[in-house]
Amino acid sequence: MDFRKAGLRETEYEEIKRVLGREPNECELRIMGVMWSEHCSYKSTKHLLKLFPNEGERVVLGPGENAGIVDLGEGLGAAFKVESHNHPSAVAPYQGAATGVGGIIRDILALGARPVASLDGLFFGDPERARTRTLASGIVHGVGGYGNAVGVPTVGGKTVYDPCYNENPLLNAFCIGLIPLDEIVSSRTARPGQAVVLLGSKTGRDGIAGAAFASVELSEDNKASRPSIQIGDPFAEKLLIEACLEMKEKKLIVSMQDMGAAGIISSSSEVAAKSGVGMILHFDKVPLRAENMEPWEIALSESQERMLLIVDRPRLSEVMKIAEKWELDCAEFGETVEGDEYTILFHGERAASLPATLIGDRCPQIHWPSRRPADLEARWTFDVEDIPLPQDWNEALLSLLSSPSLASKESIYEQYDSMVQLNTVVGPGHPVNMLRIKGRDSLIAMTLDADPWKCSLDPFRGGAETVARSVRDLAVSGARAAGLTDCLNFPSPEVPEQYWVLEECVKGMAEACAAFNCPVVSGNVSLYNESPEGAILPTPVVGTVGIVPSTDATLSSGSWEEGDVLFLVGPCNPSLGGSRYLLSQGRFEGRPLPFSPEAEKDFVERALKTASSKAAHSGRAISGGGLAAALAKESMESGVGAAAAVPVPTRKDVFLFGEGGARALYAVPMSRVPLFKTLWSGYPCIPVGRAGGDSLSVEGAFSLPVAKLLTKWRGR
């Protein structure tokens, strides 16, 4: 077999031969081809990911494990991660999305944590296209179909529409779980002489080499790659969750790993390499659901709902008993041994024998050439004076609110069970989602964010803004960011301009993470997101998790009361560059604002104090759609209108629709205005109006009944 057919580059093949001191056989070659694919090896981005800060006072577990863990205090941790399932969702939307949700849930479970909530990041093409509607409907049904049945609530997410996702939609699934810190299950704790156990569904031919499929561009050719698509079974996953957690409770699990990309080979070799042991696996003992499977197929199958367990032999019977209760297949199919040798035996023959550390860890890194796009400056040289003021302000606001990315996502999130497990304090439809922790007063807050347009116009600033938005949202709600997980969705890194954009985005994100002291604790990279129709916009997604010390210290959004004074905090000169407003006019240009670490940090501290001191009735960080969208959303959610004005000489459209910078809109009861002003003294803070009545109006701009805003925004 030619190494190129296995997906290996010549240098990689040479390295394998050098380490082995011989030619790899076909099974080994296929294994290495998948394990050294971009999806499994991160060979193009490993060095970039090192730029992210990943230490912090609350970090218990950083990158490198199945998910990151932050300390929630009093011995409890939150494990979370976001992962992409983009290529599968493009080819088979329902199953692609469903198995994306299932996969991230198992990542959390692998740490011994109970998955308690999911968020979904959806990036769809032009909603007017029939193809987009098919993809979007399939993906949404897949997320719901799996999440609802498995009993993990989908409490929020982010949905973005842009024609760049027409043929290459993105599905990023985020999951968070709770785990007592002294019960964390690690993949580094296997010792020689222990049993290697496969728990869960039988192994079939589904999803073979899916990881390799995810490491090339989508083409007409590989869209026919149906065998690469995994089929999800949420019922089996629900049983798997309960069985694994029961085994963990009884301390039967030495080490655990979920089977995601590259199935058995990836999970077992990772445990072996991280634990510093070898492994002998008997593939004859793997429960199969297809006939005549070759060893390489068994190794690489991505059949879903399977976990790899390392168990002390004397406790195997207890493990089997629990598996039987939950009606799951469970098979001991190997053992851990001294050394580094990873061996697959099949029908008494040695099918593969490789150093465990070679498989996952030692893929040669690739440094793709990087080039600044020649037209970058040209995108920035736009003069705001060229933008005419809207002739009809009411129409301008209504068309902004009904633009797909800003419009209500109710029709999507109502298809998700957002309440099961009885922890959802703030569910979908809000900037931040909150979970209670039963028996405690503190809350977990989380938000998923992305701004592909700003990342495209200025990757560094866009990357920083992506992180900053999520941290601001959390701060306004009363939560201090504890850590984040990121999913880097980008096109091929082999185009120098595209690689440069990736680099700059990561640098921008890293700078913001460092400024906020918000470490990256886990993440995922998805490259080659392009189709014959073109490349996607750079789409880094962050899932940021924060903690609110007590239920009292939260500030809700959309809770204006009659007579509240509306304050805008933050600079009055945002940018129309990359703003939703400009985009809704078909103009994709301009430069987003720079990231100002000092102002951002100052904002966060004041916002947290505002929430904890109950200085406001309602608060919302200003993001997509600018102040105008914030006013409208607050007004619609509250069911209360407002009369506002533009009290500064800034151009009205810039003031109302511009984006960027650490800004928020607060509704403050008259009695607490002095307290509020004190909290924000020394930071830009101006009153912009009063809440009340049935209409939202801004002097000299729009004036619309709240009911009308709602109808347009909800689109029904």
Place this chain on the structure above:
Amino acid sequence: MNTAVVVFPGSNCDQDVMHAVAETLGTKVRAVWHRETALPADTDLVILPGGFSFGDYLRCGAMAARSPIMKAVAAHGKRGGLLLGICNGFQILTESELLPGALLPNRTLDFICRPCFLRVENVSNPFTANFSKGQCVQFPIAHGDGLYTLPESELKTLEERGGVVFRYCSPDGQAEDESNPNGSANNIAGIVNEGGNILGLMPHPERASDPLLGGADGRVFWRSLFDAYRKGGR
């Protein structure tokens, strides 16, 4: 009052309902695995919780209705013991023919999760005795198959005997079509058997049992059961 919550493979509201009952009433709540053949001897209330028993891979509730424990559950109900089915539990009750009718896919064909207003139609049963007739309460729904149906003549009988306990309604209590989330006949959200001891409903009272989570009308529901039990009715 001792409560037994039956856990089927794929149940996912079992822990929730146990939590809500225990938090609201402070009474004993036990989980019973579906493969058991008997309920704990001192069981007063049996709850079939929501979820996707057996993955809903056959008709919702059809497999669970044939689980080993169901013989004991049916006997408990037929003896006059309190039996409650929520969401998937309601589907299991109709599949077991402990309640009339069937639950079909929602008319939108989509899963729907949202808070719903319900009008309490019947308060002369232990589940709703603490509500007032016509009162409007809020319990969320979360289901794909919640369209309640039964033949016209049986529907008439059900209505006439006051078997409808909850009806989907508007915030001001009107049971009109716009407030019917799934297309159920006569906006029916929950029904009780003739004996008044077996109730099935699609909405989730356990999700409305804590003000922090957006509502506490469910507490009145649990309290009704408890008070009825203490009065020695069952």
